Amino acid sequence: MADVKEQQLREKIASQKASIVNLPTLTSIVDETGLSSPETKARAQLIKELSDNEEQLELLIESERVAAVVRLQDELHPPEDSEDCPICLETIKHVNNATTIRFYCCGGFTCTKCSDERMAKYRAEGFDEMYRGKCPLSCVCKGETLERDESKYVHYLKEAADLGHPRAQRLLALTYERQDNEKMLLHYITLAASQGDSIACCLLGGYFTNADCGLPKSLILAKHYSEKSLEVDSFDSISAYNFSLASLHLGLERYEGVLNIPGHSPIPTILFWARKAQEGESLPIKGGATKLISIIEAKVKGHCANCRKEAECSSFKRCVRCLGAWYCGKECQVQHWRAGHKVDCIKRK
Secondary structure (H helix, E strand, C coil): CHHHHHHHHHHHHHHHHHHHCCCCCHHHHHHHHCCCCHHHHHHHHHHHHHHHHHHHHHHHHHHHHHHHHHHHHHHHCCCCCEEECCCCCCEEECCCCCCEEECCCCCCEEEHHHHHHHHHHHHHHCCCCCCCCCCCCCEEEECCEEEECHHHHHHHHHHHHHCCCHHHHHHHHHHHHHCCCHHHHHHHHHHHHHCCCHHHHHHHHHHHHHCCCCCCCCHHHHHHHHHHHHHHCCCCHHHHHHHHHHHHHHHHHHCCCCCCCCCCCCHHHHHHHHHHHHCCCCHHHHHHHHHHHHHHHHHHCCECCCCCCECCCCCCEECCCCCCCEECCHHHHHHHHHHHHHHHCCCCC
């Protein structure tokens, strides 16, 4: 079925490209008729339809790659229906979120009974002796200090990862990264991302941005995985910055450098997520986001988004909803909203 869908998309894309190859360029139409003219909008719509199909094709191919990774993992490590609790050694039938509580430290788990006992002890005494020296991952108790055993860490982390825990899969992937093992890094980071691990999605988006781990450079997939990361954690400044950058470069690539066509403008979205990135703690990300915002704003605030009148002495007012468009007056703002800004505008939170 996927092969049929892929072939259909390829044929549709080829047909769309053939139908527009001899049409005037978008920039020439904009220069002749303006940003909001019916001719500009019609040409931009053709570009959007082609871009949407190209995006569907890349996402379909990526879904096939992910499915192949998951199939390989299931073949090598068939899902188990039962496991022994590492604390009480009782067999847990039908291991799932209802019958187990996962360790945040390592990706391992205990039965719900042991977890309840631990919490009761903690509430009663404020101290937990129950797990001391019994972590099923890598810690060996020596008095008051837990010492890390790297070989045990990797061994038990792989067990947890192969049991299907996404956080363990992501941590194992990063262990392989330190060992320069790109094949296993990509394998486990893909597994973690396929289960919605936000950090794994962020990392995978970065790999597609920079063509790392043997992956092709893809702005579409960089944007896709950054967006998946933000769906889980909207305060992830790295994903916010990567998403804004991917949106910028896709917009430039698709619309021939024209980013301010009403109804097709990525500017409000770019600025929204760049501002989100500014809120993070990473200085390089904050700096990159600040620079990106300055570049975008410098390009658009010097003229009215609707009539293209040049600003004089910074007298223009901007859209208070998205802070991504500037206007010489209320009339132009209303016209621009109706022309398509209502589609592009994204409310600040």
